[in-house]
Amino acid sequence: MTIRVGTVIPSWELPAVSAEKMKTMALVLVDPNPIHFDLDAVRALGMGEKPVNQGPNNVAYVMNMLAAWTGGHEHLRGIRVRFQGNVLGGDHVVARGTVSALREEKGRTLADCAVELMVGERVVLAGTATTDVTHLTGTQD
Amino acid sequence: MTMTESELAAIVGRPIPGGTYTIEPYVDWLLNDVVGSPRDGKVAHPLFAYISVAVGKGVSWDEVFAICGATAADGPMFGEHETVLERPLEVGESFSVSGEFVSAERKRGKRTGVFDIVGFRLALTDAAGELAASTYNSIVFPRRDA
Numbered sequence A: 001m002t003i004r005v006g007t008v009i010p011s012w013e014l015p016a017v018s019a020e021k022m023k024t025m026a027l028v029l030v031d032p033n034p035i036h037f038d039l040d041a042v043r044a045l046g047m048g049e050k051p052v053n054q055g056p057n058n059v060a061y062v063m064n065m066l067a068a069w070t071g072g073h074e075h076l077r078g079i080r081v082r083f084q085g086n087v088l089g090g091d092h093v094v095a096r097g098t099v100s101a102l103r104e105e106k107g108r109t110l111a112d113c114a115v116e117l118m119v120g121e122r123v124v125l126a127g128t129a130t131t132d133v134t135h136l137t138g139t140q141d
Numbered sequence B: 001m002t003m004t005e006s007e008l009a010a011i012v013g014r015p016i017p018g019g020t021y022t023i024e025p026y027v028d029w030l031l032n033d034v035v036g037s038p039r040d041g042k043v044a045h046p047l048f049a050y051i052s053v054a055v056g057k058g059v060s061w062d063e064v065f066a067i068c069g070a071t072a073a074d075g076p077m078f079g080e081h082e083t084v085l086e087r088p089l090e091v092g093e094s095f096s097v098s099g100e101f102v103s104a105e106r107k108r109g110k111r112t113g114v115f116d117i118v119g120f121r122l123a124l125t126d127a128a129g130e131l132a133a134s135t136y137n138s139i140v141f142p143r144r145d146a
Helices: A019-029 A039-044 A055-070 B005-009 B025-035 B048-056 B061-067
Strands: A008-014 A076-083 A093-105 A108-119 A122-132 B015-022 B077-085 B094-109 B113-125 B131-142
Touching: A008 A055, A019 A055, A019 B025, A019 B048, A055 A076, A055 A093, A055 A108, A055 A122, A055 B025, A055 B048, A055 B077, A076 A108, A093 A122, B005 B094, B015 B048, B015 B113, B025 B048, B048 B077, B048 B094, B048 B113, B048 B131, B077 B113, B094 B131
Parallel strands: none
Antiparallel strands: A008 A093, A076 A122, A076 B077, A093 A108, A108 A122, B015 B094, B077 B131, B094 B113, B113 B131
């Protein structure tokens, strides 16, 4: 694999965010916020008819994209994102990214990437991530 | 009543109690199922850096909001999140969680009105006493009565 500045990372997508899995995540995160699982509460808050996905799930989708590209989660070094919008139950999400820089650090080759999560044309999360690409051959700036 | 800017500034440096967190294999299974990731069985999903500090920080979200002079009913929102991994986290590992509030800033927007952004850093230390990961999170607090 040849990696250069500007290399587009293969996108990762989830056709429909599961409202049922938000209930599991509420327990995993010990997060009592009812907007993730109680539709009556969602309606009472004037937030529509669908539960709101937990923000960390949206970060995980971007991590999944990077793991699929590099061959595993063990290569991720860091990620920094800004939350820009809600993802709702049933939404089709697409994680995308582009290599913005390549650098050497302690004998490893690291790729800095611009990443984002989309719902349709709407950016719901954006930021940067760094992943180790030493094991991917043909890396060049 | 909205806290004053000096009260807000006093949050910075306040320690977060912290605690411990173990990446239990069944929780790793559940998390990977929730977010649609293949399960490795050895390397934990990197989102566990966030989950470990969120669960192991030693205070509830309601207590965090109270420190910031707010409640869940005020509609606090995630602002930014950062994870820095010193190494991959492993399924079954236990970590100590510790940290503090590192920033608190009042902002005024023409469209959004007054809001505060409060940031905190939390670190995961492994059984050998080595730093495994650190996280930064900021929460945006609308201050409708400011």
